[in-house]
Amino acid sequence: MASIILDKISLRYHETLMASAGDLAEKVYHETVKEGGYILVVERSIPKADDKFCLVGGRPFKEIVLEASKKAKCIIAVEACASFGGIPKATPSQGIGVGEVGKGKPIINLPLCPVHPEHLIGTILYILTKGKLPELDDHKRPIMFFGELVHDKCSRREHFDQWNFLKDWNDPGQREWCLFEKGCKGPMAYSDCPVRKWNHGTNWCIGCGAPLTGCSEPGFYGEMSPIYSASLPSEVFKG
Ligand code: SF4
Ligand code: SF4
Known part of the structure; x- marks a missing residue:
């Protein structure tokens, strides 16, 4: 992974990974934004309730995202928060996904919490090598990563089909059983x-x-809340 970041991708601005800091780092940011043609990767949600919920260097995060997205080739929203609002969506800040403010720009959502590093690197490399965005689903997620239902590939599916739903965490006999009754989505x-x-x-x-x-x-x-309770009684699957 490190060699991809160091040798294959020109990472122009990242608060923790870039070598420079302070004014020099800001200079690189402004030069890059002026130049355009880059892939903009955004992490975290944008507060809908009030800009003050997220300020970076005294500026509203939303303002920075809009500024940086103007000349971007495309936007990649990483993790659940930047994609759809995530946990902040359920808080007073009423977080929303980047796609809701960066309208008009091609956007790719890479949810999960956190983002899977291979999804991020795989998406960037796809764009760089193919010169186009990967095929996306209705929620702008790459089908190559989000095309299949978790339930269909789950190692506990056999137990689901046999109605073996884990009820007691302390029973070793139930350890590998289906977690539906424990809130599995x-x-x-x-x-x-x-x-x-x-x-x-x-x-x-x-x-x-x-x-x-x-x-x-x-x-x-x-x-999806409550996370640790079933959304439906498991009996509905018993035919
Ligand atoms: S297994 Fe489920 S909860 Fe865990 S990261 Fe993947 S989608 Fe999220
Ligand atoms: S409900 Fe959850 S644990 Fe059970 S089979 Fe489906 S994905 Fe696996």
Whole structure:
């Protein structure tokens, strides 16, 4: 990953990764924005209730995003917050996704919480090598990463089909059972987490016993809440 950032991508501005700081860093930002033609990657939501909920260097974040998006080739919104508002959408700041303010610009949403690093690098490399945006779904997510229902690829699906729903976390016999009754939103979430997994394929949320939160979907967090309760009684699947 480091060699891609250092050798393949010209990373012009990033608060923590760039070598420069202060006035020099700001100079690079303004030069880049003036030049245009770049891929703008935005992280975090934009407060709808009041600009004051997010100020960067005293300036409203929304103003900076609008300024930086003007001459951008396209925008990539990373993680659930920048894509659809995420957790801040359910708070007094009423966060919204970047696509709602950057209208008119081609936008790619890469939700999940956090963004999957391979989704980000894969999307940037796709644009650079193919010269076009990847195919997107109705929520502007790349189909190559978000085209399949998590539930259809889940390692616990066999238990779902046999109505083995985990009820007691303390029962070792139920350890691998389906997490639907514990709030798993896998039947309504699209992502390649079950096959790609995280940390170089080490594990994923359901693999380590955490019900899927639905962080790939526009309704996350508010519409997926409560996270640890089933949205429907499991009996509805029993025919
Ligand atoms: S409900 Fe969740 S844990 Fe159960 S099979 Fe579907 S995705 Fe897997
Ligand atoms: S497994 Fe589910 S909750 Fe975990 S990151 Fe993927 S989509 Fe989000």
